[in-house]
Amino acid sequence: MENAAPARAAHTAELLEAVRARSPLVQCITNTVVQNVTANVLLALGASAAMVDVPTEAGPFAGIADALLVNTGTPHAEPRAASVEAARAATTAGTPWVLDPVAVGSLPVRTALARELLALRPTVLRGNASEVLALLGTSAGGRGVDSTAGTEDARGSAVAAAGRTVGAVAVSGPVDLVVGPGAPGGPGTLVRVGNGTDLLTRITGGGCALGAVIAAFTAVTDGDAVAAAVAGTTVHTVAAELAARDAAGPGTFQPLFLDRLAALTPEDVVRHARVTEESTA
Known part of the structure; x- marks a missing residue:
């Protein structure tokens, strides 16, 4: 896979254009702390956000939306029910969806919810290492x-x-790190994205918004979950890295990040992306 990394960056640049051309509608069932941040990041990317998280509405809307994000950050009763309803409806309708299992492991309510959702086979599982390890047991x-x-x-x-x-x-x-299956019977694919900035960890919603960005990319990748996860991660972190160059700290970083994301060009992606790829063999 020696020549795969430049191809990944070029494909991500194409997918960025596709997101902006299509403006996918992303249904977000996410935590109350980050709803505004998530919606603004999707709008800056060129997508559209809908925070439809009420039972009896969430399921039907998942069949209308282009993609779904389920984030377990504040698992109150209604969003819990809406999450399962929407994930089941997305699976039935063929709507791609992302599961972000925030803070699973030691907290029993969200952990049980995330495991129920995992059984519905999300398109992409996105989280930090501890969350991923806890959810996968x-x-x-x-x-x-x-x-x-x-x-x-x-x-x-x-x-x-x-x-x-x-x-x-x-x-x-x-x-x-993005991991996905390879060809039938062959080894899987492992992609590393080396962009980003520590400032993403010093604002509310830096990681949660990434889940929504990946969801937007699942809408334009024709079932290629690896391509969506790599593209979403790369675009998000390249924009953040460029914003950090002009930021005095987390307070100025957040609006600069939105501006950089909105202004990011396909050429920026190709120029700045630090992507490597290998097989999992």
Whole structure:
């Protein structure tokens, strides 16, 4: 796969154009802390956000939306019911969807919910290493929303799950990891994205918004979960890295990030993306 990395960056640039041309409608069942951030990030990307998280509405809307994000950050009773309803409807309708299992592991309500959702086979599972490990049954979780494991620690579990339990696994960290299946009978694909900035961890919703960005890309990748996860991660982190150059701190970073995301060009993606790819053999 020596020549795969430049091809990934070029494909991501094409997918960015596709998102802006189509403006996919992303249904977001996400935590109350980050709803505004998530909606603004999707709008800056060129997508559209709909926070439809009420039972009896969430399911039908999942059949209308172009993609669905389910985030377990504040699992109150109604959003819990809406999450399961929407995920089931998305699976039936063929709507791609992303599961972001925020703070699973030691907290019983969200952990049970996330495992129920995982059984519905999300297109992409996205989380930090501790969240991914806890949901896939190989650790007890991190410190709340903060990971206590590194992305490479989650590699084995992600490889085992990709293409079986989920379409692809995206593990966030200083270097992001995306794992997916390869050709039938062959090894899987592992992509590392080395862009980003520590400032993403110092604002509310940096990771949660990434789940929504990946969901937007699932709407334009014709079932290629790896391409969606790589494209969403790359675009999000490249924009953040460029914004950080002009930021004095987290307070100025957040609006600069939205501006950079809105202004990001396909050429920016190709020029700045630090992507490597290998097989999981």
